[in-house]
Each structure stands twice: as C-alpha cells, then as structure tokens.
Amino acid sequence: MFTVQHHEKVGSTNDEARRLAEQGAPHGTVVHADEQIAGRGRLARAWYSPPGNLYLSILLRLDMALARLPELSLLTAVAVADTVDALLPPRTRAALKWPNDVLVDGGKIAGILVEHVHDATIIGVGLNVLHAPHNVAYKTSTIVGSKGMASVDTARDLLLARLQAHLAVWQTDGFGPIRDAWVARAHPIGTPLRAAMGNHIAEGLFAGIDPDGALLLDTPEGRKRVVAGDIAPIT
Numbered sequence: 464m465f466t467v468q469h470h471e472k473v474g475s476t477n478d479e480a481r482r483l484a485e486q487g488a489p490h491g492t493v494v495h496a497d498e499q500i501a502g503r504g505r506l507a508r509a510w511y512s513p514p515g516n517l518y519l520s521i522l523l524r525l526d527m528a529l530a531r532l533p534e535l536s537l538l539t540a541v542a543v544a545d546t547v548d549a550l551l552p553p554r555t556r557a558a559l560k561w562p563n564d565v566l567v568d569g570g571k572i573a574g575i576l577v578e579h580v581h582d583a584t585i586i587g588v589g590l591n592v593l594h595a596p597h598n599v600a601y602k603t604s605t606i607v608g609s610k611g612m613a614s615v616d617t618a619r620d621l622l623l624a625r626l627q628a629h630l631a632v633w634q635t636d637g638f639g640p641i642r643d644a645w646v647a648r649a650h651p652i653g654t655p656l657r658a659a660m661g662n663h664i665a666e667g668l669f670a671g672i673d674p675d676g677a678l679l680l681d682t683p684e685g686r687k688r689v690v691a692g693d694i695a696p697i698t
C-alpha cells in the first residue's frame with residue numbers, strides 16, 4: 464500500500480508531502496528523510512530533527528469529512544505506540560497523552576502532526592530513536608536510551624505496517640476500536656488533568672475521549688470537551 468520516497472535531507476517531510484499532494488501524488492505516498500532542517504511540530508513549534516531519528520510523512524487520500532481528522536491523529540498515536548513497544552525490551556509499554564504524544568517513562572518519544580491539504584491528509588511522525596531535544600520544557604526519551612533497538616528503517620517499516628492495520632480497522636469498524644486502544648494506553652479515567660487552550664485553562668478529571676476524538680474533562684462546572692491544547696496531569 465505504501466511507496467516510500469527516501470531523502471537524506473529535506474526542510475520538512477510534511478512540506479515535501481504537501482508539495483507532492485499538490486502535484487497529484489497517490490494515496491500511500493510516503494516521504495522519509497534522514498534529517499530535517501525545518502521540521503515542524505504542533506502549535507507552530509520547531510521539531511528537533513538531526514540524523515539518527517525517524518522523520519516520516521504519509522500522504523493519504525481518504526474519502527472522509529474533515530471533522531474526522533482528529534480520529535486519524537489518535538489512530539496514528541496508537542500505531543506509533545505499537546511500534547515503540549516492538550522496538551523496546553519486553554514489558555516496556557508506551558503510554559499516550561492527548562492528543563497524540565507518545566511517552567516512555569513519562570518522556571515524549573514521538574510527535575505527530577496531521578494536516579489536510581488539497582484533498583489529501585498528511586500524517587507526519589517524528590520518532591526519537593537516537594536523539595532527543597535539549598532545552599525543551601518537557602521530559603523526553605529515546606528508543607536507544609530506553610534500551611531499545613536502534614534501527615530507523617526497522618522503525619519505519621513497523622510503523623507503516625501498524626498504520627496499515629489500524630487504518631483497515633478504522634475503515635471497516637469505525638473509530639470505536641481505535642478509541643478503546645487509545646484509552647487503554649492513556650492515564651486512568653479519573654486522573655486530574657489541566658488543559659491549556661491558549662490563555663484559557665480548564666482543570667478536571669479525565670473522563671475519556673468522545674466519538675469525535677475530543678478529550679473529556681469533568682470539571683466543577685460540568686463536563687467539558689477539549690478539542691485543542693496541551694494537557695498535563697495535576698500532581
């Protein structure tokens with residue numbers, strides 16, 4: 464299903480995939496780069512992208528409503544978490560933090576950036592195999608630092624296989640099974656969370672994910688849906 468285009472160095476694999484989408488590249492086109500010099504993260508942040516990690520963007524042409532984009536983002540997080548588990552020693556398990564951070568030992572090991580351009584969906588994934596950024600406000604982790612296998616190509620192939628499997632489930636059975644797999648890797652229901660949405664902060668107890676992929680928080684004012692922002696457990 465996937466055709467991989469490999470580059471030594473690009474600005475951003477998401478930008479490269481966007482360019483290919485504009486030129487009519489087919490469903491399943493994958494851009495993989497050893498290094499990015501303008502890697503992008505969520506909320507217009509830069510993504511640290513030296514050689515030694517996985518940087519990948521997958522172009523999908525799906526007949527779906529734009530409102531379903533968050534489902535794909537959570538689906539990708541589950542596929543990345545499966546991949547991380549397969550690369551780490553037995554019984555080490557990746558956890559998920561909404562919307563799509565993949566964590567090992569509480570440190571962010573991967574990031575996901577889903578974009579929609581010219582009737583195509585682009586799923587960008589960065590996975591810290593050898594290196595993690597310094598000078599960031601959050602804890603980080605890497606595959607190698609977690610005693611895992613240091614092969615970027617193995618990571619890429621595992622990820623594409625897991626994505627293909629979860630996409631097939633999503634297309635036949637809908638978002639339900641993906642949502643269950645996501646929630647099984649997240650903090651337990653009832654965990655106190657703080658959601659930062661721009662200048663607005665909401666605090667409440669984690670109540671799961673709704674059928675559209677929004678985070679549910681039980682706050683003193685009632686149940687709130689969080690559709691964008693940063694989440695942190697309240698300690």
Ligand code: BTN
Pocket residue numbers: 474475476477478499501502503504505506508510517518519520573574575576587588589590
């Ligand atoms: C995040 O902020 O957590 C998302 C990071 C996404 C990074 C990946 S690396 C491959 C692809 N190309 C980019 O420029 N960004 C994504």
